[in-house]
Amino acid sequence: MRQQPIRAVPLAVRVIPNVDAGLARQLELKPGIRSLGLLTSSIDDVGYTAIDEATKRSAVEVVYARSFYAGSGHASGPLSGEFIGIIGGATPAEVRSGLEAAVELMAHGACFYALNEEATHAYYAHVVSRTGSYLSRIADIPEGEPLAYLIAPPLEAICGVDAALKAADVRLCQFYGPPTETNFAGGLLTGSQSACAAAAEAFAAAVGAVAKDPKRFG
Numbered sequence: 463m464r465q466q467p468i469r470a471v472p473l474a475v476r477v478i479p480n481v482d483a484g485l486a487r488q489l490e491l492k493p494g495i496r497s498l499g500l501l502t503s504s505i506d507d508v509g510y511t512a513i514d515e516a517t518k519r520s521a522v523e524v525v526y527a528r529s530f531y532a533g534s535g536h537a538s539g540p541l542s543g544e545f546i547g548i549i550g551g552a553t554p555a556e557v558r559s560g561l562e563a564a565v566e567l568m569a570h571g572a573c574f575y576a577l578n579e580e581a582t583h584a585y586y587a588h589v590v591s592r593t594g595s596y597l598s599r600i601a602d603i604p605e606g607e608p609l610a611y612l613i614a615p616p617l618e619a620i621c622g623v624d625a626a627l628k629a630a631d632v633r634l635c636q637f638y639g640p641p642t643e644t645n646f647a648g649g650l651l652t653g654s655q656s657a658c659a660a661a662a663e664a665f666a667a668a669v670g671a672v673a674k675d676p677k678r679f680g
Contacts, residue, residue, distance in 0.1 A: 466576040468505070468581055470512070471505075475501050476499070495523070495550035497551050498525070499522070499560055500548050502541055502545060502547075504534050505534070506543075506545035507613045511571075511590065511611060512564035512567045516561065516564045520556050521552065522550060522559075524596040527546070527547045529545055529642065572611075575666070578673070583673055585618065585669045586613040587666045588611045589609070589611075592608065601650045602635060609635075610658040610665070612662065615646060618668075622664075622668040622669045623649050626661035629661055632651040632658060636649055
């Protein structure tokens with residue numbers, strides 16, 4: 463079947479122009495961070511990619527980012543989704559600019575792809591050509607390096623990560639073993655941009671092979 467994109471939806475966004483000192487202490491904000499931008503999303507992995515994009519497009523940093531348990535299908539409310547990200551900056555304008563970059567990426571950039579007509583079976587194989595400060599920290603790589611962000615349901619993901627590592631000169635920086643909060647799995651791989659692209663293609667092919675014939679040995 464033709465791969466159908468599944469786009470993350472920004473469910474709620476807010477700017478706090480001047481954060482309260484007590485909340486700033488709880489969030490362990492660095493000196494100089496006075497404004498916050500909050501974002502919830504229907505898909506967590508795209509949300510993480512989006513807030514990393516914010517750090518490249520504006521003078522902000524990610525101060526909080528978490529997935530919600532069991533995913534969007536079991537969200538605590540209509541504006542919760544499966545992810546919350548908070549970026550911080552010196553001014554409301556910087557924070558707003560970062561949020562705009564994140565929302566733009568969700569609308570036109572990174573997305574999941576469906577493996578079936580119902581779009582109930584999906585994977586994420588996105589190549590970040592140049593990491594921002596957030597994903598660089600998570601992957602423990604220098605800022606600006608390429609990254610293959612690979613996510614799928616548990617068995618598919620493990621087969622996919624193995625295929626990705628064998629297909630290109632890449633290194634596994636972060637492994638998300640099942641179960642994660644949303645019961646997916648996967649990893650972050652780094653290498654040259656072309657190697658990350660080859661790894662993502664191998665991951666997608668392996669995940670698709672499992673989806674097409676799930677009970678075939680080998």
